[in-house]
Amino acid sequence: MSDFPITGCYYYPNSSQHQQCSASITGEYLQLIDSQQQVILSSPLADCQSESPLPGIASAISFSEGGRFVPQDIHFRWPFAPDKQGLTERLEKNKALILLSIILTPLLLWFILYRGIPAIAVYSVSLASPSTVENMGEQALTVIEKVALEPTMLTEDQQSALQLQWQTMLKQLNLDAAKFRLSFYKSDYLSANAFALPHGRVVVTDELVKLLNDKPDALRAILLHEIGHVEYQHGIRLTAQAAASSIVLAVIFGDLEGITEVVLGSGSSFLQQVFSRDMEREADQYAIEKLITLGYSSHDFADAIEALQTRLDEKAKLDDSWLEYLSTHPSSQERIDYARQYKPK
Numbered sequence: 001m002s003d004f005p006i007t008g009c010y011y012y013p014n015s016s017q018h019q020q021c022s023a024s025i026t027g028e029y030l031q032l033i034d035s036q037q038q039v040i041l042s043s044p045l046a047d048c049q050s051e052s053p054l055p056g057i058a059s060a061i062s063f064s065e066g067g068r069f070v071p072q073d074i075h076f077r078w079p080f081a082p083d084k085q086g087l088t089e090r091l092e093k094n095k096a097l098i099l100l101s102i103i104l105t106p107l108l109l110w111f112i113l114y115r116g117i118p119a120i121a122v123y124s125v126s127l128a129s130p131s132t133v134e135n136m137g138e139q140a141l142t143v144i145e146k147v148a149l150e151p152t153m154l155t156e157d158q159q160s161a162l163q164l165q166w167q168t169m170l171k172q173l174n175l176d177a178a179k180f181r182l183s184f185y186k187s188d189y190l191s192a193n194a195f196a197l198p199h200g201r202v203v204v205t206d207e208l209v210k211l212l213n214d215k216p217d218a219l220r221a222i223l224l225h226e227i228g229h230v231e232y233q234h235g236i237r238l239t240a241q242a243a244a245s246s247i248v249l250a251v252i253f254g255d256l257e258g259i260t261e262v263v264l265g266s267g268s269s270f271l272q273q274v275f276s277r278d279m280e281r282e283a284d285q286y287a288i289e290k291l292i293t294l295g296y297s298s299h300d301f302a303d304a305i306e307a308l309q310t311r312l313d314e315k316a317k318l319d320d321s322w323l324e325y326l327s328t329h330p331s332s333q334e335r336i337d338y339a340r341q342y343k344p345k
């Protein structure tokens with residue numbers, strides 16, 4: 001073991017200065033000696049800290065005065081190194097463990113991204129203040145207005161009739177009229193569509209109003225579905241999840257510029273966000289239950305989805321690739337059947 005003196009390089013504390021020398025152990029002291037046999041440093045072994053040895057890397061030693069000695073021989077190991085410091089090295093040389101970590105690391109990442117972060121996001125949502133959500137929502141609307149919305153072409157009469165129905169419905173369901181606001185926009189991009197922003201603003205396009213013009217209860221069903229998304233905080237949960245995942249990925253891959261995009265881009269990304277099937281089912285269920293509470297029928301919901309599906313089928317024949325309500329919502333037949341067969345509890 002005692003292949004001392006061992007040659008290497010001494011790095012002075014707080015300086016880039018370094019010097020070739022050799023180390024040897026004399027009694028309870030470690031001494032560094034230069035080529036002229038002068039002692040550069042003499043330190044009690046108890047004050048010498050050997051750094052955790054890693055395969056392929058020289059095991060340096062650091063002294064209490066701040067300097068370091070790095071042996072030339074990368075395989076050299078200090079005889080007084082505490083045994084536990086060899087643990088990392090032993091782990092790194094264990095092939096089974098290496099293989100296991102290759103398998104476990106992606107699994108762990110997957111778990112963090114798809115289980116851990118959503119759980120944290122859902123928890124953090126419950127902590128978000130209403131004013132934060134309000135600001136986030138209105139900012140998102142401003143971005144969406146620029147990208148996809150034009151002023152409504154509905155007549156004043158049409159609008160006030162729909163607003164009146166909306167207000168009556170909110171009152172009957174004990175929903176906060178200051179929170180749930182209904183806005184109309186014309187949109188070539190969104191076509192017949194409706195969406196809710198996380199703070200409670202529900203946007204309906206002129207095209208959807210026209211499509212369901214002779215089915216006011218079907219429109220009500222769609223509006224209730226959107227209110228359901230707000231009540232269950234689906235939008236804000238998705239946004240929190242997406243932001244959290246992007247930040248984790250940015251940290252892992254070192255792309256920190258991506259984070260600004262996540263924060264600034266939440267408006268336009270909202271347009272592309274697709275709720276999970278479970279979220280849609282929750283919102284459908286909400287809509288159907290409230291329709292029944294209000295004295296309407298679950299068939300109104302089925303009618304709405306059917307009308308949208310028919311329109312989508314016609315558009316598909318024309319090879320028209322407009323972003324339709326149902327292109328962001330899951331398979332319709334299942335939802336229609338669910339609504340038609342719904343038995344109130």
Ligand SMILES: [Zn+2]
Binds near residue numbers: 225229275283329
């Ligand atoms: Zn939905």
